[in-house]
Amino acid sequence: MSSFALRLIRFAFSSLERISPEIAGQAAFHVFCFTPSRKPKGMKARDVFRRGRTRLQAADCARLATKSGKVTSYRLPVLGTNLPSPKVLVVHGWGSRSEYLVDLACGLQERGAEVVMLDLPGHGASSGRVLELRKAAEAIGVAEAHHGPFTAVVGHSFGGAAVTMAAGGIFGGIPQLKTRRLVVIGSPSNMSEVFNGFARAVGLGPASVHAMNKRVLRLAGIPVEALDSVAVSRRIDPELLVVHAEDDKEVPVAHAERFIGLSPKVQHVWANGHGHRRIVSAPEVISAIADFVGLSQEMDLPAAKVHRL
Numbered sequence: 001m002s003s004f005a006l007r008l009i010r011f012a013f014s015s016l017e018r019i020s021p022e023i024a025g026q027a028a029f030h031v032f033c034f035t036p037s038r039k040p041k042g043m044k045a046r047d048v049f050r051r052g053r054t055r056l057q058a059a060d061c062a063r064l065a066t067k068s069g070k071v072t073s074y075r076l077p078v079l080g081t082n083l084p085s086p087k088v089l090v091v092h093g094w095g096s097r098s099e100y101l102v103d104l105a106c107g108l109q110e111r112g113a114e115v116v117m118l119d120l121p122g123h124g125a126s127s128g129r130v131l132e133l134r135k136a137a138e139a140i141g142v143a144e145a146h147h148g149p150f151t152a153v154v155g156h157s158f159g160g161a162a163v164t165m166a167a168g169g170i171f172g173g174i175p176q177l178k179t180r181r182l183v184v185i186g187s188p189s190n191m192s193e194v195f196n197g198f199a200r201a202v203g204l205g206p207a208s209v210h211a212m213n214k215r216v217l218r219l220a221g222i223p224v225e226a227l228d229s230v231a232v233s234r235r236i237d238p239e240l241l242v243v244h245a246e247d248d249k250e251v252p253v254a255h256a257e258r259f260i261g262l263s264p265k266v267q268h269v270w271a272n273g274h275g276h277r278r279i280v281s282a283p284e285v286i287s288a289i290a291d292f293v294g295l296s297q298e299m300d301l302p303a304a305k306v307h308r309l
Contacts, residue, residue: 010203017208024204025211032198032212033132035122036095045100052099055106059117061125064142069127071139074098075147076105076115086151086293087114089143089179093157093186094131097124100280101156107286111295116147120159133191133227134171134220136162141175152181152293156280157251160187161229168232172221183289184229185243186276189255191227230258233266241292243269243285250276267292 009031017024040046059074078085090105092098098105098117105115119126121135128135140163144150155163164184169176188194195216199209216224233240240263244256259266274282 006201013202013204013208017205021205021207022211024208025213026215028199028202028204028208029212029215030130031202032195033130035129035131038097038124049097049099052102055102056099056117062146064139064146066121066135066138066142068135068138069121071121071127071142072098072119072125073143073147074117076109076117078112078114079109085112085114086295087116087148088293089140089147089150089153089163090115090117091120091136091140091153091155091159091163092117092123093155093159095123096156096159099124100277103281104154104286104289107283108290108293108295111290113151113290113293113295116143116150118143120162131158132216132219133162133165134174137166137171137174137177140166140177144175144177148178150177150179152183153177153179154183154185154289155187156185157187157276160184161189161191161227164229164232165227167236167238170222170226170232179238181241181293182233182238183241183243183292185285186245186248186251186279187229187242187255188251189229189258192224193255195224230262233259234262239265239267239292241267241269241289243271243279243288245271245274245276245279247272247274248276248279 013024013028016027040049056074059076062073063070064073088108090101092101098119101117105117109115118139120131120139121128122131153163163182166177167179167182199212213224242256242259244253246253269288271279271282271285279285
């Protein structure tokens with residue numbers, strides 16, 4: 001977002017807040033959940049998107065109905081065997097889509113997995129222009145009902161928070177995601193902190209922030225403080241792999257550090273030097289995830305930049 005656009009938004013919210021903090025908070029929540037343009041930004045993103053789209057042409061595509069629209073999934077079958085194989089769900093982050101995670105998905109497929117990729121509501125080939133965690137969890141549940149059960153579920157950025165919430169079964173009326181292993185890559189672990197950061201960025205005062213949080217409670221059925229991946233991970237069964245880069249400029253490394261020492265079932269991989277977006281395509285990250293999922297085929301990949309805790 002440009003500095004001019006941010007100043008304009010801050011002015012609009014400060015003006016609206018003087019009239020009604022309640023309306024300002026509700027409007028802020030709408031802006032927070034409104035999904036960005038699906039078009040790739042910049043030449044590099046366009047190249048990655050084109051390569052991803054080409055590779056997904058061979059996938060089995062399905063349109064799955066949710067309460068608010070339809071989501072699109074892509075299934076990459078197991079290569080060269082009819083034997084039972086791990087089935088892995090891969091979920092992208094905010095402003096992304098399946099095409100951008102094809103290197104990760106195909107890397108797992110090449111190691112012997114059946115891989116399903118999911119475009120969340122308001123993203124990729126799915127319908128809508130609004131996304132929040134409850135809608136994401138519903139979409140993940142629909143994908144599980146159609147393609148599952150999944151041996152492992154991988155989420156990047158917002159997708160990591162979404163798969164954790166789905167595995168926690170925290171939303172009433174949405175079945176709990178059942179899986180043996182979860183992988184979160186560059187993911188926020190405390191949505192209350194994310195909300196507060198957004199509120200500070202757009203200049204919301206305490207009364208408007210309170211109204212924004214009430215909107216979350218009405219839609220999600222739980223307070224924003226409950227959208228905490230660490231608290232959820234503490235009480236669920238799946239093993240968890242937390243992948244993060246200390247140089248991530250979009251999701252601070254503190255979100256990953258909150259998991260340190262949480263439980264013996266939690267592992268960390270520090271993929272330093274890959275930032276927030278390149279991390280999903282890094283060969284050594286893909287190899288670490290494949291090992292965690294239990295895929296057996298060996299790949300000749302570097303490991304120098306991966307540090308485990």
